[in-house]
Amino acid sequence: MHSYRGTTTLVTGASKGIGRAYARELARRGSDLVLVARSRPALDQLAAEIRAEHGVGARVIAADLADPSGPAGVVDELNGQRITVDLLLNNAGMGSVGPFFDRPFEQSLQSVEVNITGLMRMTRLIGAGMVERGSGGIINVGSTAAFQPMPYQASYAATKAFVLYFTEALAEELRGTGVRVMGAHPGATDTGFFDNTTAVMDARVTDTPEAVAAKTLDDFARGRAASYPGRRLQRVGSWAPRFLPRTAVTRLVAVINRSLGYHEVQDTGAPAR
Numbered sequence: 001m002h003s004y005r006g007t008t009t010l011v012t013g014a015s016k017g018i019g020r021a022y023a024r025e026l027a028r029r030g031s032d033l034v035l036v037a038r039s040r041p042a043l044d045q046l047a048a049e050i051r052a053e054h055g056v057g058a059r060v061i062a063a064d065l066a067d068p069s070g071p072a073g074v075v076d077e078l079n080g081q082r083i084t085v086d087l088l089l090n091n092a093g094m095g096s097v098g099p100f101f102d103r104p105f106e107q108s109l110q111s112v113e114v115n116i117t118g119l120m121r122m123t124r125l126i127g128a129g130m131v132e133r134g135s136g137g138i139i140n141v142g143s144t145a146a147f148q149p150m151p152y153q154a155s156y157a158a159t160k161a162f163v164l165y166f167t168e169a170l171a172e173e174l175r176g177t178g179v180r181v182m183g184a185h186p187g188a189t190d191t192g193f194f195d196n197t198t199a200v201m202d203a204r205v206t207d208t209p210e211a212v213a214a215k216t217l218d219d220f221a222r223g224r225a226a227s228y229p230g231r232r233l234q235r236v237g238s239w240a241p242r243f244l245p246r247t248a249v250t251r252l253v254a255v256i257n258r259s260l261g262y263h264e265v266q267d268t269g270a271p272a273r
């Protein structure tokens with residue numbers, strides 16, 4: 001059983017949502033933290049709370065992971081402060097919801113830059129030290145969206161398919177090296193993911209970020225190759241593409257997403273940070 005006590009975990013996207021819950025749960029389990037996101041005030045506040053409540057170390061590095069220089073800047077700061085990361089939790093992510101041709105293209109592009117390019121840069125830059133030392137862990141947060149094409153979340157689901165395949169291939173490449181890699185695939189989780197749009201999640205099947213964080217960390221501690229930290233229904237949903245033709249699954253997802261109004265999503269305000 002992996003123990004988090006006395007280790008150092010870097011959590012990306014720690015300023016809110018599931019990332020904040022990961023940070024809190026890791027602190028509760030005794031891990032020191034490096035908190036990364038763009039919103040420094042939110043990170044500073046979380047770090048202060050974590051230090052006061054759990055007595056662990058919590059440092060903040062503000063960075064835009066969509067910017068090619070963002071991950072390199074994080075590593076420069078880690079090196080400058082002589083911090084060794086034992087566990088990298090690549091959680092930062094975002095996605096566009098709505099018809100691909102009706103929504104701002106910038107959001108789709110940014111989801112590729114954060115969910116794919118940023119995640120890959122962080123993995124390469126921080127994982128290299130782990131491989132050299134022969135110890136460490138990487139958790140990449142995917143989604144149940146990874147398991148099938150998703151009309152009205154087309155680019156987002158495709159970025160998560162990348163995370164799924166990239167993570168599983170890497171886990172196999174590193175098997176037996178002392179560096180463990182796990183994908184975590186939450187289902188709908190009650191966060192600000194759809195903030196500033198009219199899109200809402202189906203409250204009947206939505207999990208809390210706290211439950212998702214605790215389950216992910218339990219699964220990693222148990223040595224699981226993949227984590228499905230949402231309710232069982234979410235896991236079962238990810239099996240559908242194995243048994244049904246992909247065209248049928250894609251049409252079914254379109255029906256579900258239209259029933260949630262994702263085909264006519266509108267913005268409600270400027271993206272907040």
Ligand SMILES: NC(=O)c1ccc[n+]([C@@H]2O[C@H](COP(=O)([O-])OP(=O)(O)OC[C@H]3O[C@@H](n4cnc5c(N)ncnc54)[C@H](OP(=O)(O)O)[C@@H]3O)[C@@H](O)[C@H]2O)c1
Pocket residue numbers: 012013014015016017018019036037038039040063064065066067091092093094114141142143144185186187188189190191192193194273
């Ligand atoms: N909520 C769900 O239903 C759900 C389901 C499955 C998987 N997921 C995945 O879980 C992860 C967390 O999502 P969430 O629901 O917690 O979303 P959220 O509440 O919107 O939080 C997203 C986090 O990512 C950070 N982030 C976004 N763009 C960034 C950038 N360019 N550079 C650095 N950090 C950036 C945000 O911080 P700043 O804005 O401060 O930079 C924030 O801390 C994502 O990978 C998401 O795809 C979510």
